[in-house]
Amino acid sequence: MSKIKLGIIGYGNLGKGVEEQLQFNTDIELIGVFSRRDPKTVSASCPVFHMDDLVGMKKDLDVVLLCGGSATDIPEQAPVLQEHFTTVNAYDNHAAIPAHFNSLDEIARRQKNVAIVATGWDPGLFSLNRLIAEAILPKGETYTFWGKGVSQGHSDAIRRVAGVKRGVQYTIPNEALIQKIRDGKEVVYTKTASHKRVCYVVADEGADEAAITHTISTMKDYFADYETEVHFIDEATFDRDHSGIPHGGHVLRRGYTGEDTQAVYELNVNLGSNPGFTAAVMVAYARAAFRLAREGNYGAKSVFDVAPSYLSPKTPEELRKELL
Amino acid sequence: MSKIKLGIIGYGNLGKGVEEQLQFNTDIELIGVFSRRDPKTVSASCPVFHMDDLVGMKKDLDVVLLCGGSATDIPEQAPVLQEHFTTVNAYDNHAAIPAHFNSLDEIARRQKNVAIVATGWDPGLFSLNRLIAEAILPKGETYTFWGKGVSQGHSDAIRRVAGVKRGVQYTIPNEALIQKIRDGKEVVYTKTASHKRVCYVVADEGADEAAITHTISTMKDYFADYETEVHFIDEATFDRDHSGIPHGGHVLRRGYTGEDTQAVYELNVNLGSNPGFTAAVMVAYARAAFRLAREGNYGAKSVFDVAPSYLSPKTPEELRKELL
Numbered sequence A, B: 001m002s003k004i005k006l007g008i009i010g011y012g013n014l015g016k017g018v019e020e021q022l023q024f025n026t027d028i029e030l031i032g033v034f035s036r037r038d039p040k041t042v043s044a045s046c047p048v049f050h051m052d053d054l055v056g057m058k059k060d061l062d063v064v065l066l067c068g069g070s071a072t073d074i075p076e077q078a079p080v081l082q083e084h085f086t087t088v089n090a091y092d093n094h095a096a097i098p099a100h101f102n103s104l105d106e107i108a109r110r111q112k113n114v115a116i117v118a119t120g121w122d123p124g125l126f127s128l129n130r131l132i133a134e135a136i137l138p139k140g141e142t143y144t145f146w147g148k149g150v151s152q153g154h155s156d157a158i159r160r161v162a163g164v165k166r167g168v169q170y171t172i173p174n175e176a177l178i179q180k181i182r183d184g185k186e187v188v189y190t191k192t193a194s195h196k197r198v199c200y201v202v203a204d205e206g207a208d209e210a211a212i213t214h215t216i217s218t219m220k221d222y223f224a225d226y227e228t229e230v231h232f233i234d235e236a237t238f239d240r241d242h243s244g245i246p247h248g249g250h251v252l253r254r255g256y257t258g259e260d261t262q263a264v265y266e267l268n269v270n271l272g273s274n275p276g277f278t279a280a281v282m283v284a285y286a287r288a289a290f291r292l293a294r295e296g297n298y299g300a301k302s303v304f305d306v307a308p309s310y311l312s313p314k315t316p317e318e319l320r321k322e323l324l
Helices: A013-021 A057-059 A075-083 A096-111 A124-138 A152-159 A175-182 A211-217 A235-241 A273-294 A317-324 B013-021 B055-060 B073-082 B096-113 B127-136 B152-157 B177-183 B209-219 B235-242 B274-294 B316-322
Strands: A004-009 A026-036 A048-050 A063-066 A086-089 A115-118 A140-146 A164-171 A195-203 A227-232 A247-258 A264-270 A299-301 B005-008 B028-035 B049-051 B063-066 B085-087 B114-116 B142-145 B164-173 B195-203 B226-234 B247-256 B262-271 B299-302
Touching: A004 A273, A026 A057, A026 A273, A048 B005, A063 A075, A063 A273, A075 A086, A075 A096, A075 B063, A086 A235, A096 A115, A096 A264, A096 A299, A115 A211, A115 A273, A124 A140, A124 A264, A124 B274, A140 A175, A140 B164, A152 A164, A152 A195, A164 A175, A175 A247, A175 A264, A195 A211, A195 A235, A195 B209, A211 A227, A211 A273, A211 B177, A211 B209, A227 A235, A227 B049, A247 B085, A264 A273, A264 B274, A273 B127, A299 B028, A317 B096, B005 B013, B005 B274, B013 B028, B028 B274, B063 B073, B063 B152, B063 B262, B073 B085, B096 B114, B096 B299, B114 B274, B127 B142, B127 B247, B127 B262, B142 B164, B142 B177, B152 B164, B152 B195, B164 B235, B177 B247, B177 B299, B195 B209, B195 B235, B209 B247, B262 B274
Parallel strands: A004 A026, A004 A063, A026 A048, A063 A086, A086 A115, A115 A299, A195 A227, B005 B028, B005 B063, B028 B049, B063 B085, B085 B114, B114 B299, B195 B226
Antiparallel strands: A140 A247, A164 A195, A247 A264, A264 B262, B142 B247, B164 B195, B247 B262
């Protein structure tokens, strides 16, 4: 069987993550990375092309993975590339996903290709489990917790505070609250009470640590409503303990299967690398996108629309024999 | 929109569980229970019919749920009923599922209906998560743990021991081993070391408790290879603490998203009622079976073949807005 020919669009943490996954996915061939930078300045273990050459290589690519940022890259690139390619993205602007989906759906149906949007883990796998848990337990409540993990947005925010040389913020879920849900207890879930924010900061020499802590803890929208801890560490400790991009989280649903009979459904992921895992999910959906396109099942899809068997390289017979 | 018209075949714990779910699923109408017993002797909150009347009511039923046992009922009934109905079952004889699937697939394609087989939680939801976790993390290991929960087969076995008046057996997973996997450690998983078996027994008056414990602990296939505990309790305690049929379990996959970067994927369910939850899963797949049949997507399916959106009564637009 010929391999699925894949292109990576954008070569930041996510694009590099996709490249790394291909050592584990032998049914996929990486044709190359496409970057807005001069290819000569990009060092990768696969061929690097300029974005301007992408459309010309249309015939060499079955699926392209959009690995740019959700703030501006994906909204700009996705509609343009969808005119030519089957695409997969991990667009994570929850509120904007429905409009994004509709816009790609129109193009994909017209161009007879496929777009799988908002893969990754949240949105993505977590969404999938919210749907499954709710469909099985219609009477119940779903709770999502994030962490322990690095929040890029909050880390950026603390790095903008005067006197902060290096900084990282971890979102930590309220384990006591999670345990209550596991135990079938009623809980009050608010985003702010359900998570705390722990910051590690390397201060500039002579900076006022108390002032930094105050500025961070009172920052509106980011920290003011949360339990916030600020720890000052030296740069060597920062480099040793805080260079990774771990993340994770929990989806829980507590529901009823009878008048007084409860069931708790729980999905947890614990990720050494957030972009690495997001990339791994995207690669599985790239396989699905390729197959859907080959079957003529065109249009935009989310994780809700893809039968799980499409994610695996195994045949339906193998799946039934080995995993059912 | 007209409701999905459902029939329950067999009225034991599972059939009663399905009946209970319908209070939570307002898009489904329960037409009746079909039993081999005299309908006059069956007390249910819906109409009860004799099995002999089932085929004659073909036009009144969109989907029938096979709620008999996997040992003999399902293998006998499924091929016969598939000639007339779209069916859903929770057939759980893992080794026999592939042949069962193929036999129903042939009938369903010929009769232009749908069979969704082996729903429930294991096989079923657990299978689904084994597939998803493996597709995302191809380099890794998957582990399944069952419990804490009542094993019917093992409970039956201890009730056959001389001197045992009442008895129940709980399968308990090895939590220390689960924690090691969560922590990303290498583990040796064997079924016998991964679970222990805890029995609660009410002995006949004057029975030799030491002899009962010995007979249970040395019972081949059932207990001999496991760490086994036998506790003797009085009948009132048994009635108070051991009348439910709780169960649960864990699917874990520890895998790699980079050379040295791990991710752990974990699904847990904690079920107040094993048949209640199995029934809840079957009802969600009944909705899917109805829709697949309406779309002309005939044949046998497993949980691997059903796009998650088919499980929910919500529209695709609602799902994307509320859950993605």
